[in-house]
Amino acid sequence: MGSHITPNVDAILNQLTLEEKVSLLAGKNFWETVDIPEKGVPSVKVSDGPNGARGATFKNGPTAACFPASCLLASTWDVEAARRIGNALAEETQSKGARALLAPTVCPHRHPLGGRNFESFSEDPLLAGKMAAQYIHGLQEKGVAATIKHFAANEQETCRFTVNAHIAERALREIYLKPFEIAIKEANPMAVMTSYNILNGHHADSSSFLLKDVLRGQWGWNGLVMSDWGGTNSTADSLEAGLDLEMPGPTKWRKAETVLEEIKAGRVSERTIDACARNVLEFMAKLGCFEDPSISEEKSINKPEHQQLIRSVGSQGLVLLKNEDNTLPLKKEQLANKKVALLGFAKEGLIHGGGSASVNAHYRVTAEEGLRSALGDAIEFDYAQGAHTFRQLPLMNNMVVDRDGQPGWTLDLFFNEDATGEPSASRHSDVAAYVPIFVKEAWGSLRATAQFTPSQSGRHYLGMSGLGRSKVLIDGQMAYEQKENCPDSMAFLLGGVKEPEVQWDFEGGKTYTVEVTTLKPSKSGGLSLIDGYIGFRAGFMTEEEHNRDLVSEAVEVAKRSDLAIVFTGHTPDWETEGQDQISFSLPSNGSQDRLVTAVSSVNTNTIVVNCTGVAIDMPWLDKVKAVVQAWFPGQEAGNAIADVLTGAVNPSGRLPVSFPRRIEDAPAHGNFPGEYIDGQLNVTYEEGIFVGYRHYDRSEKHRSQVLFPFGYGLSYTTFAHANPRVSISENAEKFDVTIEVTNTGSLAGADVVQVYAGAKQASSENPVKELVGFAKVQLEPKQSKTVSVEFDTRQLAHFSEGTSRWEIDGGEYEISIGRSVQDIVGKLTLSVGAQSYKL
Known part of the structure; x- marks a missing residue:
């Protein structure tokens, strides 16, 4: 400071x-x-x-x-x-x-x-x-x-x-x-x-x-x-x-x-x-506000040093989950004059989740851009989308004009709550939406109108949602009516309301009047900040787009390619503040899983790069050669991903969460998101302290329910561990665990030393072991370093509800040094006396 x-x-x-x-x-x-x-x-x-x-x-x-x-x-x-x-x-x-x-x-x-x-x-x-x-x-x-x-x-x-x-x-x-x-x-x-x-x-x-x-x-x-x-x-x-x-x-x-x-x-x-x-x-x-009370104007400053940091940390955090036959890293010389299929989200940078974590990024590097930059022109790339992943139909912004013939919509706003009579205000809108974020004006109702001239005939798709009761009319005929208020205003704001899709017969070249009316809800059903505000969105997709067989297109691209890389994940509509995931499977409706399965059945060199902030179901895991968990890497996403895929960066990420095999194997399953009692949602944390790996560690049966354990991650090099030791401070309040780590492979890389501790005679009331410290060590090929991890005696304590104190049971404790919570490379035993700590 x-x-x-x-x-x-x-x-x-x-x-x-x-x-x-x-x-x-x-x-x-x-x-x-x-x-x-x-x-x-x-x-x-x-x-x-x-x-x-x-x-x-x-x-x-x-x-x-x-x-x-x-x-x-x-x-x-x-x-x-x-x-x-x-x-x-x-x-x-x-x-x-x-x-x-x-x-x-x-x-x-x-x-x-x-x-x-x-x-x-x-x-x-x-x-x-x-x-x-x-x-x-x-x-x-x-x-x-x-x-x-x-x-x-x-x-x-x-x-x-x-x-x-x-x-x-x-x-x-x-x-x-x-x-x-x-x-x-x-x-x-x-x-x-x-x-x-x-x-x-x-x-x-x-x-x-x-x-x-x-x-x-x-x-x-x-x-x-x-x-x-x-x-x-x-x-x-x-x-x-x-x-x-x-x-x-x-x-x-x-x-x-x-x-x-x-x-x-x-x-x-x-x-x-x-x-x-x-x-x-x-x-x-x-914060120095009294010395300088000014609030400066917002600026966009795209700093090169921030770009480099985002790329560096982004690549450091990617986790290599599978690498059969050393498929990765991809080498430029080995791929020369070969064809590489880029499928799924290759052209869309999944850089952040939705809600208050979203930003209008300076730029976003897509995976395709990153790989083209890294691998050059000697490789032929081919692309196919492969899966429908939209949560809502795209906004009805094309082929529409407002009352004055300008592209867009006319919004008529009313103080009354039935959108009748002369509007109190009218305005143009480029988009088929009125979303009350930071709106200071409260209206009773809204009518949005546009002249719509479709470019092709067909039974096209309409989608619509409103915060309050709403309806859509086509040339005066009711196309859809939402009879209730939106049950989740936060989901509405963040693009996560699943809108019913309505089909309507349109004739190409003919002009139709589309009218949307929406009323003020009495209560928004969620975020109190927008109670009483009106809001709507209207979506549209042609029959051809909606029903297009994207998987078959991707399969054809994969068939004629030497290597297929499928980019899966969650857009901010699917993983966002304001609502939980609707499924352990990738959205939408199994489309991404079908894509990976179909592609891997025609191309034996299939790699999956997944961008989600959570564990997902991987029914295709045995069918693909390599899997990279890329999370949400920020604006340099494509470069960070390319750095790891090509070996410019040796992956060193380790999972900060357990990946269960099935959602039913999650310790909170059955107690998430809770049950309604007298109209209020109640959730009981019945798993208690047994969250994540603490639950899976309880028995061999539980350990088998994990697809990838906490702390897990592969590298392009190999490491050996030797000479684990533990020393105790003079006042017996600190332990220092050391272990010698050697890079036994041919590439520089980083290992993460994880230290866990638990009573040697484990009680069913306590976890078998818990993380007490960790250290990351960077090693050149054949280099060795002694890594030290220090932790406090107090970290061995558990909270007693009976005494309202932190208690350590005296006896022998086992220190486990691991590459993950399940891959233990060294064990030590020490004796600790019974102790009790005040809050």
């Missing part, structure tokens, strides 16, 4: 009226806090998100660097890479006029269908916490505040605003709070963001247990607590629990008159108002 002249926060606080103090406790607008210029109080601007500083505009704003997703960052197992990413993100944040980044996300991956898993690090709390700590250091040493989120237990997106998560305190302490605890104690983030969900009956934003007892009490943290956007659920309760800042503004719960009434009634104390206001002022002071 740079040094700042520290203003006298108490003096500033003392000159504010009670109403002015209250005004500081909610945002001024979507991204800024309230300023009081006459009292010298500035405003501070914040920005999304974890893999890029987007700025104030949700879509199509100034371009920004798109960094690798946190799931990829975790698969590097390189804490220094996390710090460098944090440094670069700080510069990006400042380029958008912001001084705080709403990141990192650290909630553990509880279930493979978690919609926001990609945005977080790992199923393991130690790996997540250690990566997050260095990410935070990277941000804050460059003068930008980190906002660790979402505190706590936001492991699913289904009904995330209202779901009641029931979690026993042991599981909460050991798994779900642990990454926060590690990052907060090691890196001291300036801000914490609360989650939307209810935890054990209390909304997170008003949970005294989370905010007072744990965060500020037991962990001793002192910073700013802000709500997630629209995630404040009360006035008095949230204030008294210690929620300093309601976001966004203008306030919903903290109007001056409301808070003053709560003070008068004795439900809120003035001391609480002072404490919250002080935290807001101190946050500004740490």
